[in-house]
Amino acid sequence: MNYSKSTPITIADIAETLGLSKSTVSRVLSGTGRIGAETRKRVLEYAKECGYKPNLIAKGLAVSKTFNIGVVIPGDAVQTDMPYFQTCLAGITEYASSQNYDVLLTMANGNTVEGVERILNNRKVDGIILTRLLENDVRVNLIRSSNVPFVVVGSSPDSEIFQVDTDNEKACKDFMNVLVAKQKKRFVFLCGSQDILVNRSRLSGFLSAMNEKNIDKSDYVIFKNISSNLGVFEKLDSLDAVQNTCIICGDDVLCSSALDWLQRKGLKIPFDVEIASFYNSSLLNQYMPAISAVNINAHKIGSKSCELLLNVIKGIECSTKNVVEHEFLFRDSTHI
Amino acid sequence: MNYSKSTPITIADIAETLGLSKSTVSRVLSGTGRIGAETRKRVLEYAKECGYKPNLIAKGLAVSKTFNIGVVIPGDAVQTDMPYFQTCLAGITEYASSQNYDVLLTMANGNTVEGVERILNNRKVDGIILTRLLENDVRVNLIRSSNVPFVVVGSSPDSEIFQVDTDNEKACKDFMNVLVAKQKKRFVFLCGSQDILVNRSRLSGFLSAMNEKNIDKSDYVIFKNISSNLGVFEKLDSLDAVQNTCIICGDDVLCSSALDWLQRKGLKIPFDVEIASFYNSSLLNQYMPAISAVNINAHKIGSKSCELLLNVIKGIECSTKNVVEHEFLFRDSTHI
DNA sequence: CTGAAAGCGCTTACAG
DNA sequence: CTGAAAGCGCTTACAG
Numbered sequence: 001m002n003y004s005k006s007t008p009i010t011i012a013d014i015a016e017t018l019g020l021s022k023s024t025v026s027r028v029l030s031g032t033g034r035i036g037a038e039t040r041k042r043v044l045e046y047a048k049e050c051g052y053k054p055n056l057i058a059k060g061l062a063v064s065k066t067f068n069i070g071v072v073i074p075g076d077a078v079q080t081d082m083p084y085f086q087t088c089l090a091g092i093t094e095y096a097s098s099q100n101y102d103v104l105l106t107m108a109n110g111n112t113v114e115g116v117e118r119i120l121n122n123r124k125v126d127g128i129i130l131t132r133l134l135e136n137d138v139r140v141n142l143i144r145s146s147n148v149p150f151v152v153v154g155s156s157p158d159s160e161i162f163q164v165d166t167d168n169e170k171a172c173k174d175f176m177n178v179l180v181a182k183q184k185k186r187f188v189f190l191c192g193s194q195d196i197l198v199n200r201s202r203l204s205g206f207l208s209a210m211n212e213k214n215i216d217k218s219d220y221v222i223f224k225n226i227s228s229n230l231g232v233f234e235k236l237d238s239l240d241a242v243q244n245t246c247i248i249c250g251d252d253v254l255c256s257s258a259l260d261w262l263q264r265k266g267l268k269i270p271f272d273v274e275i276a277s278f279y280n281s282s283l284l285n286q287y288m289p290a291i292s293a294v295n296i297n298a299h300k301i302g303s304k305s306c307e308l309l310l311n312v313i314k315g316i317e318c319s320t321k322n323v324v325e326h327e328f329l330f331r332d333s334t335h336i
Numbered sequence: 337m338n339y340s341k342s343t344p345i346t347i348a349d350i351a352e353t354l355g356l357s358k359s360t361v362s363r364v365l366s367g368t369g370r371i372g373a374e375t376r377k378r379v380l381e382y383a384k385e386c387g388y389k390p391n392l393i394a395k396g397l398a399v400s401k402t403f404n405i406g407v408v409i410p411g412d413a414v415q416t417d418m419p420y421f422q423t424c425l426a427g428i429t430e431y432a433s434s435q436n437y438d439v440l441l442t443m444a445n446g447n448t449v450e451g452v453e454r455i456l457n458n459r460k461v462d463g464i465i466l467t468r469l470l471e472n473d474v475r476v477n478l479i480r481s482s483n484v485p486f487v488v489v490g491s492s493p494d495s496e497i498f499q500v501d502t503d504n505e506k507a508c509k510d511f512m513n514v515l516v517a518k519q520k521k522r523f524v525f526l527c528g529s530q531d532i533l534v535n536r537s538r539l540s541g542f543l544s545a546m547n548e549k550n551i552d553k554s555d556y557v558i559f560k561n562i563s564s565n566l567g568v569f570e571k572l573d574s575l576d577a578v579q580n581t582c583i584i585c586g587d588d589v590l591c592s593s594a595l596d597w598l599q600r601k602g603l604k605i606p607f608d609v610e611i612a613s614f615y616n617s618s619l620l621n622q623y624m625p626a627i628s629a630v631n632i633n634a635h636k637i638g639s640k641s642c643e644l645l646l647n648v649i650k651g652i653e654c655s656t657k658n659v660v661e662h663e664f665l666f667r668d669s670t671h672i
Numbered sequence: 673c674t675g676a677a678a679g680c681g682c683t684t685a686c687a688g
Numbered sequence: 689c690t691g692a693a694a695g696c697g698c699t700t701a702c703a704g
Contacts, residue, residue: 055459393697
């Protein structure tokens with residue numbers, strides 16, 4: 001009965017060898033209730049000595065908690081989104097561990113409930129983080145009706161949903177304002193599908209800056225709903241002159257394509273044309289010269305969302321909108 | 337006491353309303369022990385009717401299981417590795433759910449024990465999948481001494497470690513054999529760091545094919561330990577003639593760089609030079625023409641490793657080496 | 673075939 | 689400040 005490996009030590013063991021009751025041992029170990037200084041010391045010392053580790057499952061059963069949070073990430077993330085979600089996930093797991101919580105992972109393909117349903121039925125989590133909200137997301141209804149607390153990574157117009165995101169509109173606007181202030185070039189804005197919320201925000205941000213700075217409509221052109229490499233090529237080919245312009249890319253995929261196009265044309269950055277992106281991911285890391293971009297702190301978005309969730313779980317009053325700061329990277333691809 | 341939301345129904349509830357003992361209800365619900373047909377029917381029907389869901393935590397406490405597996409993925413995976421691990425993870429989670437298991441995720445940066453230690457201390461998993469083995473991996477010692485079953489995604493010389501992987505050497509050898517049989521070109525092999533096991537295997541595979549087919553040493557050249565874009569450029573620049581060669585890339589990053597170089601030089605694939613990669617990931621998806629490559633089934637590696645782990649946990653005798661089949665994609669970048 | 677009881681490892685009123 | 693007891697929701701010998 002002494003194989004420490006096969007039978008981890010329990011509170012009962014400690015109580016017995018110390019001649020105390022389980023209640024007392026439990027209380028000092030969980031730091032609750034008033035305990036004699038001497039007793040506390042003995043228990044603490046012995047617990048450390050024998051390497052006692054509480055059984056969280058048992059504790060959970062007793063207090064109706066799991067000390068797990070469920071995280072659902074898109075299983076069908078295209079290559080581009082992945083670095084974002086992966087970094088987010090890193091932020092989440094790090095914060096979770098710091099609070100002695102573990103992460104139960106579910107991958108959901110599209111607007112599918114299975115994974116979330118499982119996690120809910122199995123009752124193995126105290127709360128859920130949803131990392132990509134969809135239009136009419138069936139999963140939020142499901143989670144809601146289960147009464148399990150949840151937060152969303154991203155933005156939702158639903159003001160009752162706890163959410164954390166970057167203020168993309170403001171970020172893009174401010175970024176453009178800096179650019180506009182420092183130079184007089186023609187802007188070409190390449191933007192992705194307007195079905196995606198973040199692309200809309202970026203477009204709004206761009207436009208706000210143009211309006212605020214009174215940029216003449218003839219001094220910028222916007223291409224939206226671009227969805228592919230070829231789309232970018234096509235749009236850029238359609239320009240009468242590209243010299244002396246600054247290409248603004250809605251995200252780093254579009255930016256890669258644009259860079260590809262520039263290279264084929266033999267145009268030099270930033271001399272012939274300047275270029276910048278509204279999202280900086282590792283996709284852009286390789287490029288020389290370095291690309292100016294808005295830098296979104298995915299890691300922090302992750303940890304913040306975890307912190308928020310844990311607070312909601314604890315019943316702490318939380319604000320529903322949470323924004324994490326972005327930063328600007330003005331590098332060699334622009335004259336700033 | 338009737339708020340179905342706040343208090344999920346338990347076995348005790350069922351037993352009471354059916355006038356049975358908890359034991360009996362438990363037995364029919366878990367399908368163990370002999371039960372009267374009539375009783376079984378009543379219980380099953382009522383359970384379904386009231387939407388009974390077993391509390392896995394409680395069950396786990398009773399039977400000393402968690403119905404969770406821990407998966408540790410590299411937190412510092414560079415962009416290239418990520419699609420591989422992400423796909424693997426998808427395979428793991430899918431198989432796990434099919435067996436009513438959940439996945440506890442840990443991200444480990446490099447040869448770090450923290451995450452694994454947590455997962456072990458918290459005793460929330462029945463087994464662990466390690467998705468990137470390192471030289472002298474401290475984590476395997478840790479896991480071993482904890483007696484928690486584990487399997488590794490990848491290959492290890494340690495024959496006591498349960499592992500699942502593609503047979504990279506064989507894959508590359510066979511791939512080259514096909515290429516050699518169909519054409520007479522000069523081969524240029526670009527290979528990554530020889531500190532990484534998989535790169536060694538690929539090199540061996542390449543060499544085996546060369547030897548087996550009696551290719552003269554003057555008909556191929558090998559560049560190893562290439563670690564960057566520039567490395568590739570440098571090596572390729574050093575060639576006296578590149579026309580009429582077939583470039584074999586050790587992985588898809590090297591391949592991207594090579595493609596980049598070819599484009600800059602204005603060389604046309606497959607007319608001026610052919611090219612193929614020993615690993616096909618989404619990185620290569622974009623290219624026109626499509627790149628011939630060895631296709632590694634990461635999803636299957638994931639699901640297989642999960643299946644293996646679950647079998648090991650059950651105490652089923654398992655073989656320690658497990659290989660999952662690869663396939664060849666001969667596409668337009670080669671004349672096959 | 674079914675039930676009463678003890679147990680998994682913890683917590684927490686309730687007494688004292 | 690400490691302990692005996694009941695409980696979290698399940699399982700499983702042990703009887704019958």
